[in-house]
Amino acid sequence: MNFQAIKAIYLYEMARTGRTLMQSIISPVISTTLYFVVFGAAIGSRISEVDGVSYGAFIVPGLIMLSLMTQSLSNASFGIYFPKFTGTIYEILSAPVSYFEITVAFVGAAATKAVLVGTIIFVTATFFVPIEVQHPAWMVAFFLLTAMTFALLGFIIGIWADTFEKLQFVPLLIVTPLAFLGGSFYSISMLPEIWQKVTLANPVVYLISGFRWSFYGKADVSLALSLSMTLLFLVICLAIIRWIFKTGYKLKA
Amino acid sequence: MSAIISVQSLTKTYDGGFQALKSVSLDINEGEVFALLGPNGAGKTTLISTICGLVRPTSGTITVGGFDAIRNYREARKLIGLVPQEMPVSHFEKVIDMVSFSRGLFGMRSNPALVEEILKDLSLWDKHRAPIMALSGGMKRRLLVAKALAHEPKVLFLDEPTAGVDVELRRDMWRIVENLKNRGVTIILTTHYIEEAEEMADRVGVINKGEIILVEEKNELMRKLGRKELTLHLQTPISELPAGLEAHDLTIGDDGKSLTYSYDTKSERTGITALLNDLSKAGVRFHDLNTTQSSLEDIFVDLVKEKA
Numbered sequence: 001m002n003f004q005a006i007k008a009i010y011l012y013e014m015a016r017t018g019r020t021l022m023q024s025i026i027s028p029v030i031s032t033t034l035y036f037v038v039f040g041a042a043i044g045s046r047i048s049e050v051d052g053v054s055y056g057a058f059i060v061p062g063l064i065m066l067s068l069m070t071q072s073l074s075n076a077s078f079g080i081y082f083p084k085f086t087g088t089i090y091e092i093l094s095a096p097v098s099y100f101e102i103t104v105a106f107v108g109a110a111a112t113k114a115v116l117v118g119t120i121i122f123v124t125a126t127f128f129v130p131i132e133v134q135h136p137a138w139m140v141a142f143f144l145l146t147a148m149t150f151a152l153l154g155f156i157i158g159i160w161a162d163t164f165e166k167l168q169f170v171p172l173l174i175v176t177p178l179a180f181l182g183g184s185f186y187s188i189s190m191l192p193e194i195w196q197k198v199t200l201a202n203p204v205v206y207l208i209s210g211f212r213w214s215f216y217g218k219a220d221v222s223l224a225l226s227l228s229m230t231l232l233f234l235v236i237c238l239a240i241i242r243w244i245f246k247t248g249y250k251l252k253a
Numbered sequence: 254m255s256a257i258i259s260v261q262s263l264t265k266t267y268d269g270g271f272q273a274l275k276s277v278s279l280d281i282n283e284g285e286v287f288a289l290l291g292p293n294g295a296g297k298t299t300l301i302s303t304i305c306g307l308v309r310p311t312s313g314t315i316t317v318g319g320f321d322a323i324r325n326y327r328e329a330r331k332l333i334g335l336v337p338q339e340m341p342v343s344h345f346e347k348v349i350d351m352v353s354f355s356r357g358l359f360g361m362r363s364n365p366a367l368v369e370e371i372l373k374d375l376s377l378w379d380k381h382r383a384p385i386m387a388l389s390g391g392m393k394r395r396l397l398v399a400k401a402l403a404h405e406p407k408v409l410f411l412d413e414p415t416a417g418v419d420v421e422l423r424r425d426m427w428r429i430v431e432n433l434k435n436r437g438v439t440i441i442l443t444t445h446y447i448e449e450a451e452e453m454a455d456r457v458g459v460i461n462k463g464e465i466i467l468v469e470e471k472n473e474l475m476r477k478l479g480r481k482e483l484t485l486h487l488q489t490p491i492s493e494l495p496a497g498l499e500a501h502d503l504t505i506g507d508d509g510k511s512l513t514y515s516y517d518t519k520s521e522r523t524g525i526t527a528l529l530n531d532l533s534k535a536g537v538r539f540h541d542l543n544t545t546q547s548s549l550e551d552i553f554v555d556l557v558k559e560k561a
């Protein structure tokens with residue numbers, strides 16, 4: 001294992017966060033705070049409890065998941081896309097680094113940043129609404145698994161994209177809608193029956209449901225199903241990355 | 254001398270079907286400066302990129318220091334530093350951080366003293382805390398050299414190191430190559446400036462249309478293929494060759510004010526003595542003479558034309 005290389009790439013990526021503190025950390029915190037103010041305080045006060053939890057508190061796990069997903073996705077996709085765009089990737093490709101090490105470094109850094117943002121949002125949320133965490137270990141597990149999975153997905157998107165437009169396309173047109181429709185702001189039991197079925201095709205439902213269960217012990221789908229869907233998603237991403245590096249897809253002629 | 258890089262029957266066909274390398278075999282000796290010459294699109298960059306791991310070979314083998322470049326890519330790549338043709342640099346990072354980054358990428362522990370030395374050698378130390386975007390084009394080029402040297406490679410690839418740079422920087426680059434060579438680093442450079450190969454290289458390889466058409470010691474090449482011209486500047490202009498000189502391969506130039514005789518330096522008899530004797534017999538007087546040797550450029554143009 002070339003640990004020095006993993007460290008070099010990881011620290012380089014983390015340094016980028018440091019330089020873009022405003023964009024990386026502060027802006028997601030501000031936007032989430034706005035969600036709390038609008039949905040939690042203003043609108044939430046007029047909504048009755050959901051599954052026995054006040055609406056403001058109910059949306060907290062969903063909001064954390066929402067930023068965790070978008071952050072890990074955008075960090076990882078940008079992290080690998082940018083060296084491709086500027087051409088500096090030549091150095092990584094000509095270095096004695098295995099594909100596994102490259103992935104660990106980029107995905108690890110992106111997930112770290114997302115976890116950081118997620119944690120800040122969690123702490124911020126405690127100022128607005130009362131939060132209880134019934135299953136802290138499961139919460140951490142879902143938290144980390146989601147950050148990792150979406151960082152892997154972002155990594156794939158970053159390699160696939162060859163224009164900035166494509167880089168924005170998947171997060172904006174696919175992931176954000178799935179995240180919003182995945183039960184961030186509602187319980188799927190609130191939907192008409194037919195939509196409850198359709199919604200189950202959305203992988204994000206399982207992530208948010210499992211995560212919310214770790215907070216309030218209430219879930220839309222069973223814990224086992226949530227966990228296995230999350231792991232399945234992770235395995236699919238890993239398989240795609242393995243294929244990318246095996247074939248050199250978009251990286252090597 | 255032993256080969257530090259050995260390329261055997263290397264071919265590369267790109268996805269579009271373009272065959273960039275056609276069974277290239279080439280040995281690079283340890284410690285030499287090897288210049289790879291060729292017109293644009295000849296396969297120079299593809300060859301380098303394949304050795305460095307940026308392009309996947311279609312067939313053939315590459316060994317670096319005895320290590321297979323694919324099976325033992327870690328060992329092989331550690332020995333190589335690459336300075337690419339384009340100038341891909343990040344913008345916001347500090348110079349010193351990027352050189353240290355390169356070292357880490359190649360699996361080496363950080364060594365600030367060495368990084369400082371490299372930057373000083375390349376006259377970049379004054380700028381080591383500056384963000385890269387504040388560097389001039391020449392400095393960026395030197396930064397790329399510094400990054401390639403950060404892991405103390407035994408072989409350095411310079412892909413068109415002086416493409417589009419001014420004269421001063423070109424001389425600068427030559428000096429850098431000289432220093433590295435003195436320290437025992439093997440250098441492979443691609444260029445289409447013949448002058449550069451002539452100045453720096455020990456050996457020259459010519460590649461055209463994906464094939465190595467010639468590999469030769471530079472001096473040997475120049476001697477073997479070099480033609481010399483003897484030009485006589487006449488005191489009185491002539492309009493046609495005086496009698497008794499027809500046997501010599503002479504051309505009248507410069508409105509009859511000069512005579513040019515071309516000869517082969519590799520032949521035992523150049524015919525100069527006979528020519529001078531005949532000239533004095535014919536009463537041709539000249540006030541000056543000079544000889545010129547054909548440059549690598551002429552040789553190169555001839556070669557590429559011939560094989561085309």
